[in-house]
Amino acid sequence: xxxxxxxxxxxxxxxxxxxxxxxxxxHTSASLLIQENADxxxxxxxxRFFSRLVPDGDKLFQHTAEGxxxxxxxxxAALTSVNLSIPIMESRLALGTxxxxxxxxxxxxxxxxxxxxxxxxx
Amino acid sequence: xxxxxxxxxxxxxxxxxxxxxxxxxxHTSASLLIQENADxxxxxxxxRFFSRLVPDGDKLFQHTAEGxxxxxxxxxAALTSVNLSIPIMESRLALGTxxxxxxxxxxxxxxxxxxxxxxxxx
Amino acid sequence: xxxxxxxxxxxxxxxxxxxxxxxxxxHTSASLLIQENADxxxxxxxxRFFSRLVPDGDKLFQHTAEGxxxxxxxxxAALTSVNLSIPIMESRLALGTxxxxxxxxxxxxxxxxxxxxxxxxx
Numbered sequence: 001x002x003x004x005x006x007x008x009x010x011x012x013x014x015x016x017x018x019x020x021x022x023x024x025x026x027h028t029s030a031s032l033l034i035q036e037n038a039d040x041x042x043x044x045x046x047x048r049f050f051s052r053l054v055p056d057g058d059k060l061f062q063h064t065a066e067g068x069x070x071x072x073x074x075x076x077a078a079l080t081s082v083n084l085s086i087p088i089m090e091s092r093l094a095l096g097t098x099x100x101x102x103x104x105x106x107x108x109x110x111x112x113x114x115x116x117x118x119x120x121x122x
Numbered sequence: 123x124x125x126x127x128x129x130x131x132x133x134x135x136x137x138x139x140x141x142x143x144x145x146x147x148x149h150t151s152a153s154l155l156i157q158e159n160a161d162x163x164x165x166x167x168x169x170r171f172f173s174r175l176v177p178d179g180d181k182l183f184q185h186t187a188e189g190x191x192x193x194x195x196x197x198x199a200a201l202t203s204v205n206l207s208i209p210i211m212e213s214r215l216a217l218g219t220x221x222x223x224x225x226x227x228x229x230x231x232x233x234x235x236x237x238x239x240x241x242x243x244x
Numbered sequence: 245x246x247x248x249x250x251x252x253x254x255x256x257x258x259x260x261x262x263x264x265x266x267x268x269x270x271h272t273s274a275s276l277l278i279q280e281n282a283d284x285x286x287x288x289x290x291x292r293f294f295s296r297l298v299p300d301g302d303k304l305f306q307h308t309a310e311g312x313x314x315x316x317x318x319x320x321a322a323l324t325s326v327n328l329s330i331p332i333m334e335s336r337l338a339l340g341t342x343x344x345x346x347x348x349x350x351x352x353x354x355x356x357x358x359x360x361x362x363x364x365x366x
Contacts, residue, residue: 020266020362022142022207026218028158034326036272036318041307045315046322048304053175053297060170063163071167074158078168078202080322082156082221085207085266085329087362094360096270099326116216118142118209120242120364144264144329148340150280175297182292185285193289196280200290200324204278204343207329238338240264240331242364 002037003115004100008093010117017091019121024083026114029073029106031080037100050076056108073106080104088121124159125237126222130215132239139213141243146205148236151195151228153202159222172198178230195228202226210243246281247359248344252337254361261335263365268327270358273317273350275324281344294320300352317350324348332365 011021025032036042054075057068064070084101087094095101103113133143147154158164176197179190186192206223209216217223225235255265269276280286298319301312308314328345331338339345347357 018362020142020264020364022209024208024216026216026221028156028164028218028220033322034272035322039307039309042272042315042318045305045307046319049298049319052304054171060174061167063161063167065161071164074164075168075171078155078157081203081325083207085327086268087266087360089360089362094268094270094362096272096358098272099270114218116209116211118140118211118216120142142264144331146330146338148338148343150278150286150340150342176293182296183289185283185289187283193286196286197290197293200277200279203325205329236340238331238333240262240333240338242264 001103001105002100003103004037007101007117011088011093011119014119016088016119016121019088019119020085021088021093022083022085022118024116025103026116029077030111030113031077031082031104031106032084033080033102033104034084034099035102036098038098043102069108076106088119123225123227124222125225126159129223133210133215133241136241138210138241138243141210141241142207143210143215144205144207144240146238147225148238151199152233152235153199153204153226153228154206155202155224155226156206156221157224158220160220165224191230198228210241245347245349246344247347248281251345251361255332255337255363258363260332260363260365263332263363264329265332265337266327266329266362267345268360269347270360273321274355274357275321275326275348275350276328277324277346277348278328278343279346280342282342287346313352320350332363
């Protein structure tokens, strides 16, 4: 799910000119991703790649308490990022033209996810 | 090795109400991980997965000066994180209920590892 | 491409004694890497590993607008880091002895890349 808009809006509200934004996802089976926001196929290809690299139901895994997509979700989270820090320059996030911020759900079913956000600067 | 407790204690000592904690591991064959702290099988499964994905002794690697677990450790570090930034909110780290902080050793034998820690806030 | 020297020089110019440096690459097919700066074979082995793990021209990918190295570059960026935060202690970056900072180009051909840099501290 792309979260660039609410994040950008929240940064604008803060009125910080030069500073640093940090986002931290408070879960172990979801992650934060900065990726291309132009062609939605990029994110589908990322899903395809991660599903092949860390397949649901892999016999390697012992931790299967919550189902066959449980441990693969933890591995995908470990392979990506749970927190991100992006500079704020001239009152704007220093994202590149094609960069969007995504909350990446690694479980099969929808979950409510919380992201902690912090700004420091002046 | 879980390091959540000493990190949380160090943050508490600092007396910061709202701020940002950053941890940085000063090595290239170990990393920092935020993962589930409930079932220890999760971390064993992570080890299993990374051992399969980047096997010790892989013939692909030329950098073998320190043994067959040398280059795989660098790759595993590159696939994970060497630094983490976590917001501090209401005097507490904004970790999720199930999130623990781990120093992840990627070499086979124990090494002494140093983690730089920084807090900013008020 | 190693960027440790210009980064260290820029930090020194800032005159900050205790603080935090954040780097953010403003692209979705390049990343920032902290890795061994002693043996250049380490970085070549990293390239070999990532080329095998996420091969150019993989039939899995649908997003091929810019060629067969397009989507693999996005995946390699997702598997590594687009931003890094390193503490500044006693006026110096808290890098380990063997840690260098690299801008890692994941496309086959050279591109101009921009990295946003931010320092906070005193």
